[in-house]
Amino acid sequence: MKNFDVIVIGVGSMGAATCYRLAERGCSVLGLEQFSIPHTEGSHAGQSRIIRKAYFEHPDYVPLLNRAYCNWQQLEVLTNEKVYFKTGLLYHGPSHHPVIKGVLESASIHGLELKELTCEQSAGRYHQFKIPTGFKTIFEPDAGFVRPEKTIVLYHDEAIKNGAEIHTNERVFEWRKDSKSITVITDRNTYQCNKLIITAGAWAAKLIPQIHTRLKITRQVVLWVRPEKGEIFETSLFPCWLVADDKRPGALYGFPYLPKDMFGEPEGLKFAWHHPADETDPDKVNREVSEMEIQQLINEVAEYIPAVKHSEIIATKTCLYANSPDENFIIDHLPGYDGDVTIACGFSGHGFKFVSVVGEILADLATEGRTELPIDFLRLKRFP
């Protein structure tokens, strides 16, 4: 039976970065992934993920984001590849909306640069939008998007270069700890390790029965379209955006038009609704997107970006959110295992921008037993 310092279950977003960080520190690492790396079954497919700092979800994320931004840059320097695209992000919404209030609060606490635009400025500079009078428009210049699949491949490759062993298409069925070590059983083999990290995304609760009732897995729909006059939505003219209104919980959001020669398939203007949708089992997801779902999303977005109404539909995708009860991440040692088992899950549809810092945090927790990064608000003790 092979023995490792650390085994990482799930080499998706968080797991790939973690394997790299551990291997870089000289640990013997085994990463186990049930599908290919990357893949389209979990939470990381779809070419782009918004990155922003004025965090309406909770101002305590901002110090982690500052570190994440540094680590994204470090990844780019290390690999000589571009993963972060600074397009800026426009927030639109009424001033009483929790999203708008949260953006302003985080920026004020942490001294972040934001620019408020008047209706006239907004309509002049960003004529692609039709924003109701009475809405606030705020621009965050350092925001943009990162590339999920590319990131995962880069971290995976760097982990391998640093000596990690990573197996694809190998599913973990079970793990257990005895007095000497931790045993991990897969559909192919049995392994042992001193420390275990579980970064299993939407499948986390299947491997961690203690958190089973804490995670709600939801099926999210994403759409890519080609609007008329696609050129006015190019990255140089059109930023990432988010609209929070009183008509629905959460927010609508989207990206500039990304061409396939730079970003791969599908080419187009991508958008979605950020709010937990219908609950599902990650092994039995309905991957078909209905005409009704498509039309509903188009109509909602077209209210704010009219060119979307008569656009050509290029692609649809389903993707999974793993929602914690308060929609904040869960990062901690699992109680009852003497600090030998670390879990990171419940990223609740907003975790990707943190990949570059979560890898560092998990490597800290597994190898040092602690981290200097401020994650207290993400620990399990917040739940009764």
Ligand SMILES: Cc1cc2nc3c(=O)[nH]c(=O)nc-3n(C[C@H](O)[C@H](O)[C@H](O)COP(=O)(O)OP(=O)(O)OC[C@H]3O[C@@H](n4cnc5c(N)ncnc54)[C@H](O)[C@@H]3O)c2cc1C
């Ligand atoms: C539609 C959509 C839009 C999003 N937009 C944004 C955004 O704009 N900005 C942002 O920051 N975040 C965004 N997110 C959230 C972000 O993508 C996720 O929070 C992040 O990808 C979660 O990472 P993860 O490692 O937990 O999950 P994953 O990347 O899915 O990785 C988990 C891995 O574990 C593997 N695994 C599970 N069980 C086992 C097992 N038993 N054996 C072996 N392997 C196993 C899985 O196959 C998978 O590869 C979005 C998510 C979705 C779905």
